[in-house]
Amino acid sequence: MMYEIRLHSRGGQGGVTAARLLAVAAFRDCKYATACPFYGAERRGAPVVSFVRISDEPIRVYSQIREPDLVVVLDASIMDVVDPLYGLKPGGTVLLNSTHEQGINDFRICTVDLTGIAISLDLIIAGSPILNTPVLGALAKLGIVSFDSVKDAISEAFADERNITAAERAYREMVV
């Protein structure tokens, strides 16, 4: 079975890196994985979409994910601009970066305050809280990848151990 994940973020929030790190973690779990951002005219703050596919079989699909199993929203305000839930499979999961639980009918909603975690650890680059490493902890909590592989993927990419602390906190604090 192929598991399809669509990540919605704004330019500068680390959605593209999160997708890539997630693929690395899945690869560490001995799965086939592909990660591909949809690049447009990227600017900081503009909506960005990235796609991750994880499978036990080689992946031959390159087109964008229209019917994801999981949608990750790194910035809830993006929902005013685009509909990140389009095509989400019935009973699919939404992972939302938010300070409070949100009710969205028909889907399993998981919330975690990734921004708060990043700020409390002072994980901030050029004024933007870093969300790409904490979100991996939340994804591990959902069972998409193992937490050990998340740690490997993060430490391979970043020397700063606060990134792993952030992932651990998101793993613990996510409300399912």
Add this chain to the structure above:
Amino acid sequence: MLTIATGNKAVAAAAKEAQPDVVAAYPITPQTEIVEQIATYAASGEMKCQYIPVESEHSAMAACIGASVAGARTFTATSSQGLLYMHEVVHWAAGARLPIVMANVNRALGPGWNVWAEHTDAFSQRDTGWLQVFASTVQEAYDTTLMAFRIAEHADVLLPVMVNLDGFTLSHIMQSLETVDVGDFIPEFSLPHMIDVDDPRGYGPLTAPADYYKFRWDMERSMRDSVRVISETEEEFAGRFGRRYGSTEDYFCEDADVILVAAGTLGKEAEVAVDLLRKEGIKVGSMRLRWFRPFPELDLRGREVVVIDRDYSFGCGGVLADSIKAKCGGEVYSVIAGLGGQEVTYDDLAEFVRSRRPGEEYWFGVNGNDV
């Protein structure tokens, strides 16, 4: 070593493994990551090459030509407008019989300004005398770049090779990648007509009508010989490293009444469309065109052929459809799809097959497209 990498990083890793003496390149989206990575390898000493950050693509190819004729193994990478800008010397490299290897990250041509995948950039260079091959996975981009050096430098070929990969769709996707220790798979490079101060010769002199055609014929003879060299190289690559490709990658073609032909990532996704259609009882197979020059010998007579062109030759038709009509037989239904990164899914590819109208041309997404 098994790792995970983007298509661009895979090409850079293959270039590193092939140990070119000179890399001259200019960055352009979506190829930039290749150049950045090679510059990093060169700066850290991981690559022993002379890295020349030139001021334009024309200069990149010109520098490769100079280095190659001096006996250096050379590599460069470009895309789209950059490839067009180097066009004059792209011809020259082939005519001078210099086995330069170039990665071309396929991207549409402006205007309108567009950075996404299309094959018109590569096909616009089809008459230059370069061998051209299209990859469809990160692994294939890596393996093919390695093979490209050996094929180009083979004494029976001595023509440059362009390795194509779809912009973003392949250049920026992360997939698993097994890197290899290439060992003596790529023999030491020796150019028979390299500059030798002890044996002076003329290079690029005026060539009169009585002789010029002989050089052209010699290029074509080598292009024809390259079919065998490619096949031998792929065979040996499979023996050493366990992966086999071929001039086309055929999927359920044997008993197929309908063949879906495409190049690049669309050709790989076509396999998923075949799986869907086979479940519906349609006897279809897919043929992913890997080598474009030399164009493979295919016998498609007696079959319907749905050809996906991610390119167009205005006033004529899809470049692949035309070549297949001219050389391979079969009742061709020409589909123009994926231009400028236009989204094409396996569902779309399956629908092209279901609604095929052999003899006609169809532009995907164009209203009233009974063209």
